[in-house]
Amino acid sequence: APTLREDYRAPDWLVPDIALGFDLDPARTVVRARLSVTRNGEHDRPLRLEGEELELLSLTVDGERREPVLEDGRLVVALGGAEAVVETEVAICPEKNSQLMGLYASGGILCTQCEAEGFRRITYFPDRPDVLSRYRVRLTADKARYPVLLANGNPVEQGEAGEGRHFAVWEDPFPKPCYLFAVVAGDLACNADRFRTMSGREVALGIWVREADLPKTALAMQALKDSMAWDERTYGREYDLDRFNIVAVSDFNFGAMENKGLNIFNTRYVLADPETATDADIDAVAAVVAHEYFHNWSGNRVTCRDWFQLSLKEGLTVFRDQSFSEDMGSPAVQRIDQVRTLRAAQFPEDAGPLAHPIRPDSYLEIANFYTATVYNKGAEVIRMMRTLLGPERYRKGTDLYFQRHDGQAVTCEDFVKAMEDASGVDLSQFRLWYSQAGTPTVRARLDQSGGRTALHLDQSVPPTPGQPAKQPMVVPLKVALIGAASGREISPERLVVLREERQVEPFANVTEPAFLSINRQFSAPVIVVAERKAGEIEALAESDTDAFARYEAGQELMQRDLLAAIGGGELRTEAVVTAVAATLRSNALDPAFKADAIALPGESLLIEKLDAADPARVHTVREAMRRAIGVGLKDDLSRAYMGTSRADPSSLSGEAKGLRRLRGATLGLLAAADAGLGRTLAARQYASARTMTERQAALMVLAMLGGEEAEAALADFYGRYESDPLVIDKWFAVQASVPAEETLDRVEVLGRHPAFTLANPNRLRALAGSFAGTPAAFHRADGRGYDWQAEIIVAADKLNPQTAARFVAPLGRWRKIEPGRAAKMRAALERILREPGLSKDVLELAGKSLG
């Protein structure tokens, strides 16, 4: 039965203090827990402790042995008084823990992952985020194998434990929910540094990795120090412990985890240098380091009351890490990337069978709700509040929120209330963003008839599962008018707040025909359908004064012509070619922006815009457009391509990264137009590359063109980086991303490659995630792509349900696909659902996907 948001009840028992003892061993770890519990309110209910895959060795209450009572996995302890000391002893087996939740082994390191419900796999406990405890943790382990022993908080004691073992004791003074608990034991080397906080406290920073990886931690360390300073400057938030540790492990279900004072990361978001990580990888390292660090306030000091409130910490923290990246780089380019991610990952979620509000109402498995909706749309909702309140009142709001709720487990409602109380702005209607799913569509028409100018707006929010009818939302739209003749901003940017279903906004003193620049900077996460005058999008794509809106106009133009041709019309390319030419030739635009602006909308995005899409046709038409650009602008592209070779390979400046990005984009278009030229350039770029950005881009182009050059480069790449798992992930991903029907044959072979394993989430994502993300490969007409995907999901589910479940959603997109393929997608989902012993993770998503 699903868990419902409305069923929330405060905990019956609290656990103000807990002492834990770990006798660490990969085969059998014994965990002793001493819980000081207190009755919460007037009731006579017993203490119920969650547990999963625990071998219970003993139970005592106030020192007296008790015969354990277990009710569907829970340990039920009847208690007479208002307080008690409950002690348990359990055994667990980290090396057999393939789910990577709880205590597990990763490449010789023992580590934990407790969010959302992993702590119950370590010891019996009321595993819910509104039970906050002070932790004292004693770790004992073999000294040679596990010389480093880490836990949350501060180290208080360490020493020898006999028989080659040693121990360490850690104490965390801040009460925390058990999902923030962490321990690590391993043979780790430390990149140690310091940070002086704004009040002058010295914090010891450590990034712990395998010795050989130490040189790859410098970028993460710099990002950490930048984040600490940024949070002081921007939010007035100071770090609160004497140490801050980050540990990198290679087996990890997600990106990273914000455990108090001991963040645990997927190696992918820590280890980076320009030779083995692309610029995009490097930017992601900084963003994730910042994200986890920012959680120390937005998540840890103020945490979630229950898991329905997940967006309270995740939406806010994603918004904070996005703002950090904007401040550290180019805001417009960052915003384009953010919106691309939102459109690629969140819009389809909102438009499909898995649609849910950023604060969901029910779940079967909470791990399935770590979604783009909760995270990325959640961040857009915070951003809209900042836009509506303005930066100063927004900051007053966050100050009040952190001050009012420090040390508490609270709700999304508490956040909105703090914003309201601090700003005096009424957010009642705005709250619909928390409860209504689905991406609103806003239609816009600029009326300039009869000498007056007015913007006519209307909105509709589509029905989503369980929510047939919707109310109008608050949509903050940044709008400016651009003179059709002058190309200038004739009505400067202003904020139009759409609240009604229909609304008319007058614009005064508009004396010439105007073009509409709307949703500038993507001020609202909506789909805008604007009625366009002849030549309007073309003009905006060349001269909109907002960089983001200018990018949008270019994309709208490309999309218009692509969709018309996919729908059966003739492919018209002149307007797009002209716009791309203007972009390439501009002296005012920076290279990163150019690279984004000349990239066509992706195939997945186009499929989302269609009913009954034929993915093969989408691919053919899009390729034809790319070829037309490549042929029509060969000289411009070649010149731009050659110009990018000046990018300094040792530099990570915005300029150098932008040039490399443009290098990849122009190479791709040149190769689309002329395979021979593409091969020559890509082979040369591959061989002479001094950064992974250039090498990977060249490899991708070669792989797409196929032939001997591709095989030679792939073999070289494998040999060169064999010992670097994160780079070998790229080798898998590149091959699985080739947009062709034959890709499946290669993917099948790769699935049997000795370096492939279902047990490592990064490797699985590199193969299965890349494949499902490549429509022209995944949607083979014979449906074998779906069969392969279904088999992988079923096989992975036996080891790691959380990660297996991540690959279900692509099969759920059948509603957008033509009937022949759609039937095969449904059949694959049915096959998954018939599998005995399916996890509830996969069961929930496959069931909902089938509908």
Ligand code: ARG
């Ligand atoms: N809180 C983590 C982050 O935002 C994500 C942890 C998700 N892990 C999980 N097993 N559900 O970075």
Ligand code: ZN
């Ligand atoms: Zn997070």
